[in-house]
Amino acid sequence: MTPDERLEALREHFREIVQVNEQLTEQLDAARDRQTDLTDEVDQLERENETLKTSSLYIATAEELTDDGVVVKQHGNNQEVLTEVSPSIRDGLEAGDRVAINDSFGVKQILDPETDARAQAMQVDGSPEVSYSDIGGLEEQIREVREAVEEPLINADQFREVGIEPPSGVLLHGPPGTGKTMLAKAVANETDATFIKMAGSELVRKFIGEGARLVRDLFELAAEREPAIIFIDEIDAIAAKRTESKTSGDAEVQRTMMQLLSEMDGFDDRGDIRIIAATNRFDMLDRAILRPGRFDRLIEVPNPDVEGRKQIFQIHTRNMNVSDDVDFEALAEEIKDASGADVKAICTEAGMFAIRDDRTEVTMADFHNAWEKIQQEETDDEEVSRTFA
Numbered sequence: 001m002t003p004d005e006r007l008e009a010l011r012e013h014f015r016e017i018v019q020v021n022e023q024l025t026e027q028l029d030a031a032r033d034r035q036t037d038l039t040d041e042v043d044q045l046e047r048e049n050e051t052l053k054t055s056s057l058y059i060a061t062a063e064e065l066t067d068d069g070v071v072v073k074q075h076g077n078n079q080e081v082l083t084e085v086s087p088s089i090r091d092g093l094e095a096g097d098r099v100a101i102n103d104s105f106g107v108k109q110i111l112d113p114e115t116d117a118r119a120q121a122m123q124v125d126g127s128p129e130v131s132y133s134d135i136g137g138l139e140e141q142i143r144e145v146r147e148a149v150e151e152p153l154i155n156a157d158q159f160r161e162v163g164i165e166p167p168s169g170v171l172l173h174g175p176p177g178t179g180k181t182m183l184a185k186a187v188a189n190e191t192d193a194t195f196i197k198m199a200g201s202e203l204v205r206k207f208i209g210e211g212a213r214l215v216r217d218l219f220e221l222a223a224e225r226e227p228a229i230i231f232i233d234e235i236d237a238i239a240a241k242r243t244e245s246k247t248s249g250d251a252e253v254q255r256t257m258m259q260l261l262s263e264m265d266g267f268d269d270r271g272d273i274r275i276i277a278a279t280n281r282f283d284m285l286d287r288a289i290l291r292p293g294r295f296d297r298l299i300e301v302p303n304p305d306v307e308g309r310k311q312i313f314q315i316h317t318r319n320m321n322v323s324d325d326v327d328f329e330a331l332a333e334e335i336k337d338a339s340g341a342d343v344k345a346i347c348t349e350a351g352m353f354a355i356r357d358d359r360t361e362v363t364m365a366d367f368h369n370a371w372e373k374i375q376q377e378e379t380d381d382e383e384v385s386r387t388f389a
C-alpha cells in the first residue's frame with residue numbers, strides 16, 4: 001500500500017468513527033430525555049405514594065393572619081390554634097379560607113371554595129332584592145314578621161331594657177307559592193341582614209350523612225355574617241313527626257333535627273341572628289320544634305284572597321306594557337284558588353302570548369289564554385302523577 005492509499009484509508013476510517021460518534025451522541029440524548037421522563041414519573045409516583053401514606057387531614061378555617069403565624073379554627077371541635085404556614089401557602093391565604101391541616105395543625109392546603117359542601121347546601125345572599133312592596137296581599141303577615149324578626153334585630157336594646165326575649169324562630173306555613181321565601185328575603189333586605197337559605201329536603205336527599213354537620217355549619221356561618229336571617233325551607237323534611245321505624249335514613253333525619261334543636265336551644269348568646277322556617281306540611285311537623293324558645297311564633301301564609309290576587313297582578317305587571325282593556329279586578333275574581341306564584345306565571349305567560357302574536361302590548365285576552373294554559377298544565381301534571389302513583 002502506497003503512503004497515499006494508507007492516508008486515504010485512515011481518512012475513511014476517521015469519517016466512519018465520526019459517524020458512529022454522531023449516532024452514539026444521538027442515542028445518548030434520547031436516553032437522557034427518557035431518563036428525565038422516568039425521573040419525573042418516579043417523582044410523581046413518590047408524591048402520590050406519600051399522599052396515600054400520610055394520614056387524613058382535618059378541615060379548619062384560617063381566622064386571622066398575624067406576623068407570628070395563622071390562627072386556624074378546626075371545624076367540629078372549634079379548637080383555635082396559632083400555627084406556622086409555609087411561605088408558598090401563606091402567599092395565597094386569606095382570612096376566612098377553608099384549609100386542610102395535619103395532626104400538628106400545619107396548614108397543608110388551601111381548599112377550593114367549590115369543594116365546600118356549605119357553599120352547595122346553602123344559598124347566601126348579602127342583600128336580597130325583595131322588599132315588602134313586592135309582596136301582595138300579605139299585610140297582616142308582613143306586620144307579624146316585622147314584629148317578630150325585624151324589631152328584635154333593629155331594636156335589640158329595647159328588648160333588653162324591657163327584659164323580654166324576642167321570639168327565637170318564626171315558622172311560616174301555608175300552601176306552595178304563596179310568598180314565604182319572599183317574606184324572609186324582604187326582612188333580610190329591610191334589616192340589611194345576610195340571607196342564608198337551606199332547603200330541608202336537599203339536606204336529607206343530597207347531603208346524606210352530613211345533615212347534622214351542615215346544620216352546625218349553617219349557624220356558624222350565620223354567626224360569621226351577622227346580622228343574618230337563616231331561612232330553612234321545607235323544614236318538614238328534617239322535622240317530621242317521629243316514626244316508629246328505625247331505618248338508617250330516619251336515624252339520619254333525626255340526628256339532623258336534634259342538631260337543629262340543640263342549635264336553637266343554645267341560641268341566646270348568638271347575637272343578631274334570626275331564624276325563619278317554612279313548610280307546606282304543617283300537619284307533619286314534630287311538635288318538639290314548636291316548643292317555646294324554638295319556633296314559637298307561627299304565621300300562616302294562605303293563598304291570596306281576591307284583593308291579594310289583584311295586588312299581586314299589579315306588582316308583577318309593573319314593568320309590563322299592559323293594554324287599557326286589562327281589568328285586574330275581574331281577573332282576580334276569575335282565578336279562584338290561584339297562588340301568588342300562579343299569578344306571576346299568568347303574567348309571564350300572557351306576555352309570551354303577546355310576543356308570539358308579534359305584539360308589544362299585552363291584552364285581557366292574553367291573560368285569559370295564559371290562565372287556561374296554566375290550568376291545563378296543572379291538570380296534565382296531576383294526571384301524570386296519578387298515573388305514576
Ligand code: ATP
Pocket residue numbers: 134135136137138175176177178179180181182183233278279280304312315339340341342344
Ligand atoms: P314554596 O312553598 O313552594 O317554597 P313560597 O311560599 O316560598 O313557595 P315564594 O318562593 O316566595 O313562595 O314565591 C314564588 C314566586 O311567586 C315568587 O318569586 C313571586 O314571584 C311569586 N309570589 C308568590 N306569592 C307572592 C305574593 N304574595 N306577592 C307577590 N309575588 C308572589
